[in-house]
Amino acid sequence: MLSDWEMCIRLLLAALLGSLIGLERERLLWAAGLRTHMLVCVGSCLLMIVSAFGFHDALQMAHTELDPSRVAAQVVSGIGFLGAGSILLRGEVIRGLTTAASLWTVAAIGLAVGGGLYAVGTAATFMILLILVAIKPVERLYRNKVKKHVLKLVAPSRTLTLKKVNEVMGNRSSKVKQFIVEKGSQEDTDSVTIELVRTSGAQAEEILKQLLTIEGVQEDQAAQ
Known part of the structure; x- marks a missing residue:
């Protein structure tokens, strides 16, 4: 069983990693910006902690089993409503797909940190930032080349x-x-x-x- 301090550290790390990606979206003035990404990352981290360690007393009872992956699976599917909202918010013009994807991946980072995979969660954060920031000029260059x-x-x-x-x-x-x-x-x-x-x-x-x-x-x- 984790100590309360270690659980809080996981939540703080999730908030930090989520804020890094949220700042990139905030810079472009998207509706799902800094606070949204932080909330998603912290919320998914908390759900993972609760799923893995919140039923410690119940596990002491006979014939009781726990599957923490079930909550993780629900987070992955449940985050879809936020992603859909960030897309539909643009009306008839299909925009916000990248922001929806960033929300989905931020939820995954939160789950990783909540599960104690600090290195993986941190590495994934910087990989996502690389995709959002560094790959964008390459994408724009390619689109200009094939522009119709x-x-x-x-x-x-x-x-x-x-x-x-x-x-x-x-x-x-x-x-x-x-x-x-x-x-x-x-x-x-x-x-x-x-x-x-x-x-x-x-x-x-x-x-x-x-x-x-x-x-x-x-x-x-x-x-x-």
Whole structure:
């Protein structure tokens, strides 16, 4: 049986580790910030302590068994309502997935510390901080490389073909992922959709200007 002091130390360590991750979320002004992450980490730690050591007297009774993992499993599934709330709070726009994941992992850290796995809980905290802070620029760089831009154009029928686009764009033609030609709203016109990948906003603007040099080609104002 642990002493009261050691139990309190586990709670304090859980609060500290949870605050480190909460500060990173607080810096980005997310609703689930410092206090939320600290509460989740301390709460899960307390549940683990209660599950493992809170029924010591009951265990002295005959034919009594204890399975501390049952509470841990309930924490893992129960933390989902907080994660869902951090996502649904953004309305129709799906945001907050990373914050929901951080809440889930903070609960796991609390369980680890509550179970006495100090080194594992601390290592997991710094790994999560590394993922949240250091990996973000890499993720942003990758997304910028595969960023998509869609150009909507109107041209006389059979004027803007894929062959013509490749000629005008030159080496940049490899950035064309999709080329769709449909019947335009007016007779003898085509509605052309060109999807570009691995293209910055400035590059997309340059490509658009190149395509507009083709006689009769215009931006589809109705699609703006």
